[in-house]
Amino acid sequence: MSTHNECQDPGDPDATPQQPARRRFLQSAAAAATVGAAPHLRAQTQTPAAPPAQINPSVPPRPVTLTVNGRAYTLQLEPRVTLLDALREYAGLMGTKKGCDRGQCGACTVLADGRRINSCLTLAVMHEGENITTVEGLAANGVLSPMQRAFIEHDAFQCGYCTPGQLCSATALLNEFRSGTASTVTADVRHRPAQLSDDEIRERMSGNICRCGAYANIVAAVRAVHEGRGASSAASGIDTARPDNA
Numbered sequence: 667m668s669t670h671n672e673c674q675d676p677g678d679p680d681a682t683p684q685q686p687a688r689r690r691f692l693q694s695a696a697a698a699a700t701v702g703a704a705p706h707l708r709a710q711t712q713t714p715a716a717p718p719a720q721i722n723p724s725v726p727p728r729p730v731t732l733t734v735n736g737r738a739y740t741l742q743l744e745p746r747v748t749l750l751d752a753l754r755e756y757a758g759l760m761g762t763k764k765g766c767d768r769g770q771c772g773a774c775t776v777l778a779d780g781r782r783i784n785s786c787l788t789l790a791v792m793h794e795g796e797n798i799t800t801v802e803g804l805a806a807n808g809v810l811s812p813m814q815r816a817f818i819e820h821d822a823f824q825c826g827y828c829t830p831g832q833l834c835s836a837t838a839l840l841n842e843f844r845s846g847t848a849s850t851v852t853a854d855v856r857h858r859p860a861q862l863s864d865d866e867i868r869e870r871m872s873g874n875i876c877r878c879g880a881y882a883n884i885v886a887a888v889r890a891v892h893e894g895r896g897a898s899s900a901a902s903g904i905d906t907a908r909p910d911n912a
């Protein structure tokens with residue numbers, strides 16, 4: 667008796683002797699595939715479950731003392747708090763503005779021991795012991811600084827959002843120029859820049875963006891203070907020995 671007939675569908679008039687062989691082939695191929703996959707499946711089931719991801723516990727706040735505009739502020743800060751957030755959210759000094767929060771616009775410029783910095787790019791805990799000056803500290807005893815008055819006289823702002831940063835930056839700019847610091851447009855960096863040209867001012871203020879486009883008037887205001895022009899600029903000079911008023 668033929669083995670073909672054992673597997674042949676008796677109801678199928680078109681069945682041929684090759685069909686049972688083909689069926690056996692498919693069955694054995696399927697079995698081989700199952701056997702081949704089995705070790706992998708066992709490996710999957712036997713792999714111990716990964717431990718739960720470690721979540722770093724937050725570092726608790728600690729007291730941080732910042733000297734801002736001549737006044738000491740002791741704030742409870744986590745180490746990750748930026749100087750900008752410490753000033754605005756913890757010390758309540760909202761004059762310093764948050765624009766981009768990533769060092770690109772200059773709205774957050776403040777002075778740290780007279781140097782201008784982007785307060786969004788630095789941590790508050792790094793500035794203990796320094797004298798921080800914000801726009802609120804540029805005026806002395808209620809009298810606007812020469813730069814503040816020059817900005818008003820020269821109409822150097824529109825919406826004013828960038829203005830605190832512009833004022834801090836411009837104030838430090840004059841001190842940097844007077845101390846002989848070169849810029850990238852200084853013709854010979856081995857020597858003090860001969861004069862504070864408009865190109866020098868523009869370059870040195872290039873880290874402060876003004877979306878209202880008040881640049882021409884900002885340059886005019888900075889130049890006026892540098893040259894001592896205008897009745898207001900004679901009221902007080904910029905004193906590098908007083909970083910809280912620099």
Ligand code: FES
Pocket residue numbers: 763764765766767768769770771772773774775784785786787
């Ligand atoms: S907010 Fe700091 S540079 Fe823009």
Ligand code: FES
Pocket residue numbers: 822823824825826827828829875876877878879880
């Ligand atoms: S005055 Fe509006 S962004 Fe400068």
